Amino acid sequence: MAKKKKKKIIKVSSEGDIEIAVKKVIDLALSDEVKKTINFWFPTGRLSAIFLDNCHEEMMFKDVPMQTDMNINIYVEKE
Numbered sequence: 882m883a884k885k886k887k888k889k890i891i892k893v894s895s896e897g898d899i900e901i902a903v904k905k906v907i908d909l910a911l912s913d914e915v916k917k918t919i920n921f922w923f924p925t926g927r928l929s930a931i932f933l934d935n936c937h938e939e940m941m942f943k944d945v946p947m948q949t950d951m952n953i954n955i956y957v958e959k960e
Contacts, residue, residue, distance in 0.1 A: 890920040917951035924958045
């Protein structure tokens with residue numbers, strides 16, 4: 882039986898963490914990786930919305946090409 886790989890989830894709980902998370906997304910989007918998947922955990926839905934807004938703005942600002950092969954999984958603590 883194959884061993885199930887545990888997925889790495891990056892905890893984002895402050896504005897500083899958001900900046901780091903956005904950079905990770907941009908770096909992944911611009912990478913040559915075949916499987917582009919990244920997982921984030923947020924304590925609130927509002928913080929995840931701020932992250933998504935910042936991520937979108939930064940991708941537009943840096944002219945990152947549209948990503949059709951990238952998955953961003955967001956987990957939010959039950960509020």
